[in-house]
Amino acid sequence: MAAPTSEMVGRQTELDRLGELLRIGARMISVIGPGGIGKTRLAAEALRRARDTQHRPVYWARLAEWEVGRPATAHAAVLAPETTDVICPPTPDAVLNIFTSGEYPTERAVLVLDSCEHMLEAVGVMITELLAVAPDLTILATSREPIGWVDEYILMVPPLSPRRSLELLRQRAELVGVLIPDDPAQVAAAARICRRVDHNPLFIRLAAARLRHQPPVVVLRELTGDADDKRLRWTHGARVGAEPRHRGVYDVVAWSFALCSASEQLLLERLSVFATGYESDEEAPRTGIDLEAVIAVCGDERLPADDIEHLLERLTERSLLSVHLAPTTGSWYILESVHVFARQRLRRRDPDEADRLAAAHRRHFRDRVVGGQPLLRRRHDPSWMAWVRSAWNDIVLGIETGLADPGEARIGLETSTVLLAMWVPFVKGGSRALTRLTERALAATERDQDNRSLTDVAARLLCWSALWQGRVERADELLEDTVRTQLGRTVAEGWRASADGDLGLPAGVDWMCALGLLLIAQDPRAIAVAARARDKYAARGDETGAKHSGVMVAFCAALLGSREQALAYTQRHLITVGALGSAVPTAWAEIVRAIALAKHDGADAADVLATGVLSRYSGTNDVWTTSWAVGARILVAKSRLHDALTSEEASRAAAEIAFLIGGFQERSRAVGVVLDRVPLLASEIRDAADKARAVLGDRGYATAEQRTRQRGDRSTPWWCRSDPTGTQRAARTARVAETVAAEVVAAGPIHDGTAEVIHDGTVEPVGARYTDARWNQLSRAERDVAVFAAAGWPNSAIALERRSSIRTVDAQVASIRQKLMITSRTDIVGFVPAELGEQVRRESRRKPDRVGRRTRPR
Template sequence: MSAVSLRGDEVPASTSQFFGREAESETLEYLLTSVFRLITLVGPGGIGKTRLAAETLRGIDRAGSRHVHWVRLARLPRDSASVVEEVAHSVVRSDVVGQSAWDALLGALRFEASDGLAPLLVLDNCEHVNSAARQLITDLLSAVPELTILATSREPVGWAEEYVFAVPPLSPRQSLELLRVRAAIVGRPVPEDPEQITLARTICRRVDHNPLFIRLASARLRHRPLAGLLDELTGDTSDRRLAWRQGVRMESEGRHSGIGSVVEWSFDLCRAEERLLLERLAVFAAGFEETDNAAPARNGVELDAIVAVCANDALPAAAIAPILDGLVEKSLVSTHARAGMVRYYLLESVRLFAYQELFDREAERVRLQQRHRRYYRRGIGSIRDIWCGPEQQAWVEWVRDAWDNILIAIESSFTDPAEALIGLEISTVLISRWIPRGRAGAVLRLTELALDATQESGPAAEALRVRAMALIGRLALWQGECETAAALLDRCAAVCAPTVGDWRASATVDIGLPPAVEWTWGSELMMVAMDQRAVIVLDRARGKFHDAGDTLGEEACLQFLAFASAFVGDRAQALERTRHYLDLAAGAGATRTMAFAEIAHSIALARCGHTREALALTDALLSAPLVPDDMWTVSWALAGRFITLTEILADTTSPGAVDRDRIARELARLVGAFAAHHRSTGVAIHRIPLLATHLDRAAQLAGRALGEEDYADAQDQGKALLRTFVDSGDIGRGAFAAAATAGPGAGAPGVLWASLTRAERHIATYAAAGWTNTAIAAHRRCSVRTVDAQLASVRRKLMITSRNDILRHIPAEISKAVADATQNRPAR
């Protein structure tokens, strides 16, 4: 028998401040005292698995409760067969001669268990010796029933009863706090300046909210300002983060010497087919999931997209899913699930490493980019068949999730004129139908670049190029760039009707302009000139779209035709045309289309003096649960409401019939909310004559009725309510409008409560009753992380800073539920 020299390892000492992780530490503490015998902390390198384990163990009062042994497996070479010896080396407290390492280890653990103090074995960094570690764990748990094992690894150990605890990235709030503290340590504190704070937040997101990466970024601040550091995080081939390095403080931390080393360590543990798929996944956009809001910002790609782009003879389609699962297990591919679908993504640092591996194989990279571009062209183009039907909202959600990939599909097309036409086609469909909130500027820039890249594409591309110019002009109108829109229309007319002199004088005559040009021209006549001829031009554009079989363009023109009729058309026809559009929308079953039809009809009703009917229609619109994050529909619904209220306030023939003070206060709040709302979407309403005229009239009437001071207060209420709902990510919910249209007691119990989702109300009830986040999570059978995020959303929506303030917002009918929950509050 061999002689084994053995010594003990200690829990790693704390060398710096521990940030965040309160919820994770509380959960881990609970797990360590539960029935689970193997708990594995998994996550990508640098995420803080070891630190979380160490800090949690230090926080537990272990006096007389159990024996703790910490084993650093990182110092073993890859696939080492010496795991048993290393563990025994750390556990057995004396030199033992004449026994094997296994016998000595087993004897030591059984001896500790015999005195009633259950042993806890921590196996730190298992991923590179996973097979040997799994066998040892299986044998030890069978031989020592009292033993608990806590493992840290970039992938699960693989034992049948293993509890896998995925360690998440820091929240954006925690990331910012860590960056600011580390920046101060290196002598470059981040000042309390909004611009600098924004830069710091962006840096945290670009390094995946990974604690190690944030520390590396902070160290770079010794040599450059925040803006300079952000310049190194481009996300493309010029990105410099993979070259960042820190001094290696101990042998086991060589894999943590830099971001490149962190990713390379995991990459080298992959099989050949896993590496190949990982490299091909780099043609997709990097992904993220931020959880400070109840509705996290997310993206990623569906399995169908990965198969369509990445599969070939070397990676058969049927093999993609299991290989992908392996990469998820290794913490190289991240996932999130929604509505029964799993979406996959690479964090930006992993994507950069993988793309670096792929970049030199140019033929393969170009082929993958072409397949990627065509996949997203198909997805975007599918809207032509489904926009007017019930699948409309599913397409909108897909575009929102796929947004970064759509931009990559356009941007990567510019090196080849033929491919640039595909990029231009994608962007024109987006402009013609729907762009997510705040993203219009990016699409505009890429569309202009695509136009430049297709200048030499020949006559065959002319129709697409003219359509793109016309649609850019339409987008410019909404941004208040009326002169830009006019110049683009002139360019389109010069191409399509070169022999017509003063083409703008021919609104009542068809001079052969394409339907997209007519659509933008009709929009200009409505929004800038407020000219009745907008109805004629838009109706002509609708007919041309119909004749061309372009159902998407026809429906868009019908919508604008309804609004032009309501705003500037003949009053007798306004009701007829908007009612016709309303009937068409009701038959189609498309949620957004129906909402716009109701808004247009409410404006026509108000303009024609049917204010009671218009008010009932806007009441129904704004009390209904609208689509989340649908800024556009909400803004037009608010417009319909304040236009109706303006007509009521302007009617002085029956002053006793309405409460003019109440109407004026609501109108002031809506004016404030509407103006702030459009600023948050990038729409310059004060530079669009149609909207500015209606806003000015509403403001004058409300201000005259209330007086300057009361009007300003009411307007500020509307702006504050808007900020609450925008920050919470719930701007598309009818609860915002319900609060905005509430009376002077908008802060009273029950009003802001209405802004909470059902899940948030449930969690807020238990929080008000004094339950801990862990107890709420256990009761609801969800993660503590989810409860944290939802309570953060509750605080924002109720405009409070502490959970202790929830009680003052509890409606009377909820008070009994809070009392019951307080009575049944579990012991800690």
């Protein structure tokens, strides 16, 4: 066996697995992966270690040079292992004689068949014969696809991790006389090179050779992934010691492509109209192509729909596609180097087909975005949002590729408008890219008069995005254009005074004006303008618009209104939304209510509401909701700092503020909000930070803020994680219902300037219709159990107290959590009606410290 020519980088997991298979005497092991991924190098290192520790004879046969169809190809290859002489004639009997004649040591021997993918049938026959006559033999094959033997162990070789990829690139660059310094810009460029070449060790070596001629930033520019990508034209990095199929990126992919059937080749070429994916577990979450999309875009009479799934599986077996398996679904993705190869072939073969497939791709994702949106279905659909996240790269690609043609740009504008309307960029974290593409699509279609309603909606949504990013001039420009279209140039000159009167503008324009008054001007008139938008939406039967405007009214009142307005508006909104039982709107109603309470002396109640949202949404992809929940927690901490009676309480509240501001800033950046350029947010954050610094000092504040970057879960504050049982929160919550009721009843009825919000002059406490909507879903037994759970009793103690089985109580608690739409039993206390508060406190005092023993007598 030839000695390795380079140091092994990474692969410890794969080496351990392969070493274990050799140790237990596995009969047939196949090391599988795409070309250049390091299969041969891995096998050589594992066998070197096994030979040193287990003293096993190794026979090595390189099959790459043997041609398919050559007589007795596989057998001739085996007759030339590196540790023996060539044996002739090359017949099956001669091959078997190697392992049966006793001429060579075969006890616990290992036969390596290197590079089998081009002769699988012949190798399969030979393996069957060898394993039948040599019971102590282990066969180790390296191949781009499995051999197919009945008891074959398959070891998949993944790409390197980003860290190991960068390590390898720097090593190989040094080998060719180039040093990549520790300069952050150059290291970042080198890391991006590794990602663009799929973290493939061979491609990394080729990139390192390219560094002899160009600096990293120039090499990175050559890896565009588009039609001008140069990787397939890179000169071969090595002419000696490298097989022809491994001398360049083109050679690696072409070798596998040539082994495909005509249908497989055609499908791979057509798949190049989809976006690429990334395979490393340390990269961002994978996106993928589902079967429905492949059939819709690629299927026709040449590729029947019934054949496509099998062809996808065959391409995956050949290591030309990758698959991502979720618990209930599977999706495919194509790595960038294969993507560049397949797209160039498609363009050369038939440019018109490439354009037709791109148009089909664009329409497919437009139809699924528009047709599946919850706005259209009038209900929240988590599956639609999950699909959008998984298909995000293809959705964005579909928008981008149509911008050169106004007709196709309209398709992209339809897609992006729905995503902006659904706040998808804020959930996904891709707001800047989507905003930029929407603006380009809007510019490409602005002369299309038949498209005016669509462009007006897009302009308003872009205005929304610009306001959150602090681009006030751009937001004003978009609103001016929209108003001028609606009112005409003369009337439009005075439209800004419409905060004091209705000019007849559409509801959407009023809504955007209210947002500007809220975020930029911090003008309390935003409440009346938002309410006017709500009423206009309701009058025309637009329930979704009316609901969104209702949230805006509550937000404006909470942040800019008087104490009376803030408490009454947010209470009414919480009651109305809570009665509907929809999870996301309820979370937002709780956030708005928490903001109002935190700003107006209701820190305990605000604490419960904001923390409850965080407990349900932390760890989810809904960054927008958790960001605002963290923002509400900042206001709670500021209120606690203001009310602190001791220096210890003040320090604790100030530390919370510093920690939470760090998390809020990071999450805001992720969703495209520029805090420093949004006056409302900047002033609130600055005020809280100044008060915390006054207590902690600059060094103490910086230390507390630094914890944000040290914690894995930045949405859940450290004080909450330090109390996993929720006892602190439960103790505070015992007074919540009474506090909230007293505050809100004292507020009395409120008018918003356009419509009466509280018609009968009364306001219900938070423990009324809001909690009743879910609490009343519980059975009598479940309510009794919920009281014990809210008091902190474990399930086993509840079972003993109620003389039922633990299994029954477990099922009851699970049912309670489901009906209340909560993820933790500690959140139950927030839904117990006010009239049961004394019972919860009583049961908490007699809570057992362990099953069968109570803290005090009954």
